[in-house]
Amino acid sequence: SQKIEQNSEALNIQEGKTATLTCNYTNYSPAYLQWYRQDPGRGPVFLLLIRENEKEKRKERLKVTFDTTLKQSLFHITASQPADSATYLCALDSTGTASKLTFGTGTRLQVTL
Amino acid sequence: DTGVSQDPRHKITKRGQNVTFRCDPISEHNRLYWYRQTLGQGPEFLTYFQNEAQLEKSRLLSDRFSAERPKGSFSTLEIQRTEQGDSAMYLCASSRDSGNEKLFFGSGTQLSVL
Numbered sequence: 001s002q003k004i005e006q007n008s009e010a011l012n013i014q015e016g017k018t019a020t021l022t023c024n025y026t027n028y029s030p031a032y033l034q035w036y037r038q039d040p041g042r043g044p045v046f047l048l049l050i051r052e053n054e055k056e057k058r059k060e061r062l063k064v065t066f067d068t069t070l071k072q073s074l075f076h077i078t079a080s081q082p083a084d085s086a087t088y089l090c091a092l093d094s095t096g097t098a099s100k101l102t103f104g105t106g107t108r109l110q111v112t113l
Numbered sequence: 114d115t116g117v118s119q120d121p122r123h124k125i126t127k128r129g130q131n132v133t134f135r136c137d138p139i140s141e142h143n144r145l146y147w148y149r150q151t152l153g154q155g156p157e158f159l160t161y162f163q164n165e166a167q168l169e170k171s172r173l174l175s176d177r178f179s180a181e182r183p184k185g186s187f188s189t190l191e192i193q194r195t196e197q198g199d200s201a202m203y204l205c206a207s208s209r210d211s212g213n214e215k216l217f218f219g220s221g222t223q224l225s226v227l
Contacts, residue, residue, distance in 0.1 A: 008153075034215065043117070043204050043218030044156065089155050099144075099169055101216065103155030 002027045006090060006104040013080055013111055021075040021107045023090035030092040033066055033073050038087045038106065047088075048075075080111045115139070117219035119205050125225045126195055133191045134222045138207030145188050146216065147180055148204040149173065156204055162188060163210065195226045 005024045013019050023033070032051045036044035050057045050066045050073065057064045063076040077084050087108045091101040118137040126132050138145045143164050148156035159178070160170045164185040174180075177195075182188040192199055202223050206216040 004155075041220070041223075043206070043220050044216075045218070046215035049215060091155075099161050099163075100146075100158045102158065103148075105153065105155050 002102070004028075004090065004092060004102060004104040006088075006107045008105055008107070010108040010110055013109070015081060015111055015113050017080055019077040019080050019084070019109055019111070021088050021109065023073040023075070023104055025071050025092060028071070028092055032093055033064075034091045034093075034101065035062075035064055035073075035075050036089045036091060036103075038089055044089055044103075077109070080109075082111050082113060085109055085111050117205055117207055117217050119203075119219035119222050121222055122220065123223045123225075125227065127227050128195060128197060130195055131191065131193045132195060132224065133189055134203055134205075134224075136188045136190070136205030136219060138187070138205070139217055140186075141209070142207035142217070143185070143210035144208045144214075145182055146206045146208075147188070147190050148206065148218075150202045150204055150221070151200075159190075192224075195224075197226050200224055200226045 003026045034049045035047045037047055038044040048064045050064045052068055061078045065074045087106040089103050089106040091103045120135045145162045147159040150156045158171050159174050160180050162182040165182050177193045180190045202221040204218055204221045206218045208214040208216050
């Protein structure tokens with residue numbers, strides 16, 4: 001069956017360090033993968049989209065990699081700040097038509113001073 | 114761009130009652146989605162509209178659930194004869210009709226069924 005796995009354990013890092021979150025998937029051939037941020041009691045907010053033919057995408061302090069051979073995406077936040085504390089969700093399009101995203105369970109990031 | 118608006122933000126109801134939620138998408142977005150999220154889980158797809166046409170429904174959407182988007186603008190999600198297992202955050206999202214597009218989510222409606 002199709003599965004998206006994100007580390008369910010919270011990730012605690014110190015301010016200024018690089019946070020790396022992992023998204024692994026099985027039995028998918030996604031055309032692209034997206035990352036979202038979600039704060040408590042709020043809806044997810046889109047961060048980055050990376051396509052299957054792209055290895056890496058950057059946006060300010062954010063970097064996403066996509067390895068379709070390993071079936072894995074890594075999400076990096078450099079120079080992390082306490083304001084980066086949130087849950088980060090990866091999402092795959094399972095239909096190829098962008099009509100339905102399937103989300104992972106998310107990883108909670110806590111950045112401390 | 115006023116964002117996706119959902120109403121109400123919170124709803125407490127008794128088991129067996131019917132509830133209806135409303136979603137107003139971003140005005141120029143053709144696509145509208147409903148997701149459900151429980152604590153510690155990611156959002157789960159429920160259904161999707163392209164303009165007023167409901168094009169896909171998840172198996173999670175039992176007969177007690179119905180969604181409409183009558184004029185291709187706002188949408189409603191109704192749950193009939195609510196059960197305690199329906200307690201969740203119901204999220205609405207919208208996007209442009211060009212594929213591979215990011216979703217813009219509302220803040221959700223938190224439903225508690227007592």
